[in-house]
Amino acid sequence: MARMNNLMELFQLLDKSNCRKCNEKTCLAFAAAVFQRRKDITECPKLTPEIIARFSDADAASPHKTTEENRDEYLEGLKQEIAGIDLAAAAERSGGQFNGTRLTLKIMGKDFSVDRQGNLYADIHVNPWVAMPFLSYVLHGEGVTPSGNWVSFRELKEGAERYPLFKKRCEEAMKRVADTYPDLFDDLVHIFSGRQVAEQFAADISVVLAPLPKVPIMICYWRPEEGLASTLNVFFDDTADRNLDIGSLFSLGAGLTAMFEKLALRHGFPELASSR
Ligand code: SF4
Structure with a gap:
């Protein structure tokens, strides 16, 4: 039985019409979803029975490839598109x-x-x-103008079901940076062109960033007090899932977290090196 060795091998077999009948926005997103075991190959109605039979026994993510390798292949596919x-x-x-x-x-x-x-x-x-x-x-992206209504990642379409780790991977990791590196929010304003806004949701600090022109995010931080631990939440505009697929929104959160950690490391907080 043939096995899929990489994401692009499956992508090449799809008809690349981006018809969305599999409930993914693109054929490439579908190929990535199969590799992440979120979708079954049979969910593309355009694949022939021969191709499905050829690959139906295959492992989703290639056992020979790392997350980074599958990610790099996905990136290559996007560049080709x-x-x-x-x-x-x-x-x-x-x-x-x-x-x-x-x-x-x-x-x-x-x-x-x-x-x-x-x-x-x-x-x-x-x-x-x-x-x-x-x-x-x-x-x-649909190019929808942001509405100004902030929601959590869980409230975005498929956010809670598909990426339950957002809190741990992004919000908790960002909170560790904020707890450890006192200048984080000043740096977000001065290095990353963030905008400090009037406190939202009764937070101590609220900063809005523009990682993409029509996908603003807001980071709210509550300092620790009287025995209560600090809290950090990331909010998205409620149009975010129309301008970016949910997997990319998760990736954006993870990417920003990694950038903030790197920034803190550069300023001499080595304890953040092993925080993830
Ligand atoms: S149903 Fe098949 S052809 Fe249509 S978008 Fe999904 S993978 Fe592509």
Whole structure:
């Protein structure tokens, strides 16, 4: 019995119509979902019985590949998809600029660009967990203007079911940085072009960041007091799941967390190196 060795092998077998009959936004997202064991290969009605029979016994995630390798393949697939879209139209929809060669978006105040071949250019180092949401946003975001209504990750479509680890992986890890590194919120404002806003939900500090032009996030932090532990929550605009798929929103949260940890490490808080 044949086995799938990588995500792109499955992607190549799909018809790439992005018809959404599998309830994923794209064929590439479906291929990733099969590898993450969230979907069964039979959920694409366009695959022939021969192909399904060929792969039905296969393990979802390749046992030979690491999470990073599967992630890098997914990123490569997104770059290939870029070659097939109208970058000028995508720039208009996504709130970016197109100069005839590259589409550029502001990611937390810094320029981040992609050309027609899917090559990425950035003023700052952006880790793959942020590069993936950037490309998904350009490719498939609806371009909906944010409403200003903040909701938790769990309240976004499929947030609670598909990514129950958001709290642990993002909010608790960010809280550890905030608890340890006292200048975090000042840095978010000065380095990442964040905006401190009037306290929301009775938090001690509320900062709004723009990791993508139409996907703002708000980080609220409650300091520890009188025997109570601190709390940190991340809020999304309630349109976020229309501008970015839920997997990319999770990836964005994980990417930002990793960036904040790195920042704290650079400022001499080595204890955060092993916090995840
Ligand atoms: S149903 Fe199949 S062809 Fe349609 S988007 Fe999903 S994977 Fe692609």
